[in-house]
Amino acid sequence: MGSTFELGARPVYTGTHVTRAQDDSLLSGQGTYVADLHRDGMAEMAVVRSTVAHGRITAVRTAEAAAVDGVIEVITAADLTDVSPYPNFASAYTQTPGTFPLAQDKVRYVGSPVAVVLAEDRYIAEDAAELVVVDYEELPAVISLEDALEPDSPRLFEDWPDNRLLDLQPDDSEVAAILAGSRVFRRRYKMGRHTAMPMETRACMAEVRDDRLHLWCTNQHAHIARTTLSYVLPVAERDIRVVIPHVGGGFGLKQHLYPEDVLASWLALRHRRPVRFVEDRAEHMIAAAHARDHMMDMEAAIDDDGRILAIRVQVVQDLGSAEIFPGAWCPALTTAAHMTGPYDIGQCVVSVAAVTTNKTPGGSYRGFGVPEAVFAVERFIDEIAQEVGVNRLDLRRSMLLQPEDLPYTTASGALLDSGSFAESFEKVVELAEPAYRRAEAQYGADPQSRVGVGYAVLFEGVSPTHHGASAHWAGHESCSIEVQPDGGVRVASGVTDQGQGTTTFVATLAADALGVPIETVHVELADSDSTPYGLGAFGSRQAVVGGGALLLAAGEVRDKVKKIAAHMLEATEDDLVIEAGRVHVAGSPAPAVTMAEIATTAVIRTIDLPPGMEPGLEATARYEPELMEHVPDENGRINPNAAYANAAHAAVIRVDVGTGEIEVLNYILAHDCGRVINPPIVDGQIWGGIAQGVGGTLYEDLRFNDLGQPQTAFMDYLVPSAIEMPEVVIEHFESPSPNTPLGIKGVGEGGTVGPAAAIGNALAHALAEFKPQIRETPLSPAVVRAMIGDQQT
Amino acid sequence: MKPPPFVYCRPGDLAEALAVLAEHGDEARPLAGGQSLVPMLNHRLARPGVLVDIGAIEELQRMERRPSDWLIGATVTQRRVERHRVEGCELLRLAMPYIGHRQIRARGTIGGSIAHADPAAELPAVALTVDATMVAAGRDGERAIDASSFFAGPYMNSLEDGEVLSHVIFPVLPSTTRCSFKEFARRKGDFAVAGIAAAVDITDRAVSTARLTAFAIGSNPVRLTGAEEALAGRSLDAAALTDASEAAAAEVEPWDDIHGSPQYRRQLVAALLQRALQEVAP
């Protein structure tokens, strides 16, 4: 199979700094986002949201709102008689929340949509939304995951036996036997709730044209969104078009097809006028997916040197109300799949529960269960080293996978076919130790400062199956390539661009695979009418799977180009090379035929084609990674990813013992995503990921009080700015995967997954004299200050 | 996050502004830099029917050094004060960079910040520390209000309906007074979690008067009278600093929010006061 994934004979763009296709328009304010779309007669929506965390709706009074000048209609769940609940394809192993676009009988989180005001503009819609009165019979709220697990806890869904949406208890007898006969080390770790804060909030604009529904939206998947709309709305899939214009950041949060997308579509169909919804930041804080909120209970059998012989883990994810599509339990499964880290730990068993609470539904966010696992595993190893009295670096060295161990299948089934686990770790140690000594020299004499260095080593499944989240879609991507008569190339793919450079990698690979100048490639993405069915953006998959589909299609086109050129040049196909849009015999640049001449022959002057050849110069291909598994085996083992990237992280920090503030001085990261297509884009992904990782570790915290009222407004949701960012050093390793196209692995999440662990370990190092317990994030100044106590400052 | 409907007017002089305010009573609200009021409108936390933009009124834009004080008009922007040296008003100069971000200071005004009386704002703390005088203008003329009685609770001042703050008088402190301004905020530019403003007069190596204020820990900034007394007549040695910090931590009654418990804020007050006093120590 490998040989079909080829760049042309002379690749010139791949691996170089190709300027991002959209930089100029996006950076100069010329982008077109959903909020920039205007239509004659366009109406706008405001959503009336639940103000209580848990309650039965006894009445929704809309008359006063409906009477406001400029209000078109006010709707509630009762109006949506022809709408179906979101499907649950995982009902064999999960409970079904029966999510409906508007709350039917109950509300289960503050922010839950209860009614919609459609008005001439958003100002009027908000004025009227205030006049909608909802009566609730309030119910006791379930706030924390611990509460949700209590046997006598109130239930969010009365027809479930408890609050567990998912509860997987694999047979742990083998590990239990090892634990019973060994020294056992136990710890509980938790990662707090935070989420993506893209510059552009969620938005959509629905309109009916030629009797078809057109939805312009910020969703990360044109086709999955189209199909899902067809499940929920009474509209045939052929009559739906989903278009994703410029998007100001997705980060996983825009993977879900939210109620507002359905509601705007329904209203546009009903009123036959364009309807727009642009989420404001206050709504974003409570109604866009939250993330993380995991607990990991770890037990390990260790030997005298601290080496882990076997590990048993219980992962619990707090789903919030779980009223989201696709469902949000998959991060817990992903955490489970990463609990061995890149270590030779032969025995690992993980049970997984995902529970509902009266909070905003959890969902996808960059990292998707991996930051949680890395935090738990890497803190655990540091704590074992401390307990046993061995060096934390040596303990890692004694367990890390070495080059000769590869390929290696982890205890949970992940196939690590390549990587630089030990090498990247040593590189980071080599760079971080001097940085730490510099920090010591600078702050050692300051009684108010403590400095520390912490490490994390990790592998990260990339390019996952969608099946874990949806139990429906799997893992393929698709691509169509057409060479037009003037030699220009149109590439249409199912991948999508949220600003991360997808368009650029598609153009880069297409230009190299076809041997044409990149300027002659036009990339078409994210329009379900003009691109083949694909799964879009999630899990750092697009370069791997989208790249694979593209290379397959390009290979077919390239073969045909050569056949036609051979005929025109009266040469042998195998002697030909394609280069800069021209085909000639290798070693003699003339005579040559141009791509324009070949394509003109293929689609216009078809009488000049070789006898019997079909007209046309185009191909559509689909790629589904062969080794990726979608369903676990009877022991719960699965290889759910097409590839595994790896990295080592180190953080050097200074702690102000007076205020408890952590300043990350240096962040050093050695990363391996296999073959690199565009180095600055890879660096950009890592930088952004580190910022989000630092944010979730130190600053960002979505809190709720005892009544389930959200406590974190945007003003208090502390997204780090450039000032809070450390000095970053990025080192690259390239261990191409033998199993992916060109050896590419994904890079979208690599920076995000390590900071909690590296900073947590650095804090333990810095504050060693205070014997802190660092088992939870976020590590806010107040939390850190409490670790220091009043002993000495 | 769209404001409810309002009428907007932009009078050209103070008399006209006062007339409009009088006409509409508590329905009307002055608009200065809009850096606090506009977000409140968007969140529908404030819903005045009439917004009286006082930005075009020249009388409110004065900035004058007088023999023993600075007179700063209410709509002088924070950035203008920051760029000016305001010689003799060291504490004011030190505090300015802590107010939000430069873009915010470019629009936010001195009077707006003081009138808004945000518990975590820097300028009310400065005003209280140096005993500034707020001058209110109403239809019946002007009246002076001491800093100690101007702030009337969180986001509350003691202006009457129909009055505007016209200017603030910041006394010039003696050259023997040394100032320090310390605050702890989660990110650069955020509102403080706790802060200290200090103006300490030192003669013959001993403290003659110490004016110490803690802010962002409760409804309004508070003078740390216990700590001030602990320092009186002493040299700023380690023992004095510890005594003052302990007195401060004991006397404040901080509130609780998502950035810190009362206990944490006490620790911050102590740590920041230590640092402020270290800075002013000769």
Ligand SMILES: Cc1cc2nc3c(=O)[nH]c(=O)nc-3n(C[C@H](O)[C@H](O)[C@H](O)COP(=O)(O)OP(=O)(O)OC[C@H]3O[C@@H](n4cnc5c(N)ncnc54)[C@H](O)[C@@H]3O)c2cc1C
């Ligand atoms: C992101 C951000 C960060 C910020 N950070 C800080 C910070 O760290 N510290 C800080 O102190 N502030 C901060 N602010 C607030 C900012 O400093 C405002 O400028 C200030 O609080 C209000 O000044 P203004 O001129 O914008 O007043 P406006 O917003 O126009 O008015 C505020 C209030 O005062 C009233 N008012 C205004 N002028 C008068 C007057 N002359 N007489 C009577 N009433 C009047 C208004 O009616 C209104 O009620 C921040 C703001 C933002 C947006």
